[in-house]
Amino acid sequence: MLRRSRYNYWSCSNLADIIRGTKKPYALGWKEWDDWHNEAKKKYPTRYWLAEKGLKKLQDFVMFPSDLYHTIKIYIQNRWIDQTHVLKTGLKPGEYYEFDYKVLHGLFNELSDYVEIELATTSRYDKSKKYKFVNGRSREAGLDHLNWASSLVYNEDYGTSKEDKHYGEMTPQALSAQKVKELYLWWKDIRPNRPDPHEVYKFKDFEDEHFSSKISKEYKKALSSIEKTEKQYDKEDTEKLIELIKIRREIWS
Numbered sequence: 001m002l003r004r005s006r007y008n009y010w011s012c013s014n015l016a017d018i019i020r021g022t023k024k025p026y027a028l029g030w031k032e033w034d035d036w037h038n039e040a041k042k043k044y045p046t047r048y049w050l051a052e053k054g055l056k057k058l059q060d061f062v063m064f065p066s067d068l069y070h071t072i073k074i075y076i077q078n079r080w081i082d083q084t085h086v087l088k089t090g091l092k093p094g095e096y097y098e099f100d101y102k103v104l105h106g107l108f109n110e111l112s113d114y115v116e117i118e119l120a121t122t123s124r125y126d127k128s129k130k131y132k133f134v135n136g137r138s139r140e141a142g143l144d145h146l147n148w149a150s151s152l153v154y155n156e157d158y159g160t161s162k163e164d165k166h167y168g169e170m171t172p173q174a175l176s177a178q179k180v181k182e183l184y185l186w187w188k189d190i191r192p193n194r195p196d197p198h199e200v201y202k203f204k205d206f207e208d209e210h211f212s213s214k215i216s217k218e219y220k221k222a223l224s225s226i227e228k229t230e231k232q233y234d235k236e237d238t239e240k241l242i243e244l245i246k247i248r249r250e251i252w253s
Contacts, residue, residue, distance in 0.1 A: 006063075010055040020044065020051035028159035088113070104237055107244055108187040111251070115142035115184045118253040123148075139188075146184075149177035176250035183244055191237075197229035 010016060017023045022040045025032075041048045060067075078084045089102050090109035097105075120141035124131060131141040152174040154160040154167050161167065201222040 006059075010059045011052050013055075016051040016055055019047055019055070021047050025159055027157065029154075032159050104241060107241065108183075111180070111184060111244060112187065113137075114251055114253070115139070115146065115180065117142075119145040122253070143181065143184075146177045146181040150174050150181065152177075172250075176247055179243065179247050180251065183240060186240055194233060197226040200229070201225050 012024055020040060021044045025036060028036060037052075087106045088109055089097075089106040090112075091097055091102070091105050116137040116139050120131070120133070120138040123129070123141040123145040124133070124138075126144075129141075129144070131138045131144075133141070150170075152158070152171045154164065154169050154171060156162075158171060
């Protein structure tokens, strides 16, 4: 499939504005874009077609050789190098893992890659900051992008007038960025530092009793506390997985 996305579109150029007779806004909401297109098309139908459709067809024709090269290059990159069709767990090879463990680590490892690689790469082009990338990833750059996205509100830059009832409210992108950041920090900082219940309740002190017919009250109490904590951890893992599944459509670059 030939490339269909580019860094610049001729239909968004100054030339297109001249041909169309109407300047294209920098950013609008979905409904506002529909209204703008309908109004521009109604005002100058032929000029609108030339700017929006004609220039696109011309660009596709002129860029065909480079698009073909780009498509082949990206396919090779995706298929054999990045293997973007594979869900990577990040788990240590050569060991056995249960299904639920692979699901948890697979999804949250992909979330980590999304933040530290995909979003971080976007922030990399911010010349005002010098990010340190190690093996193509940066936690700082990824979190900076999420912090920026979390601050987006409906305002003039978003194509929203002050008369709009949603003016000043957080955008859907901001809400999803906040949730992505929350889940990422939970996976990277909070979950790994959860106290090990076996160490908290000194389970090793009762090893001799484990295979003994005589079990003390202290051992039973420690075992009960450990089981209770592990159930709490499992419940938390499940809740976070559900939260991640709910925003899966918002995780794209």
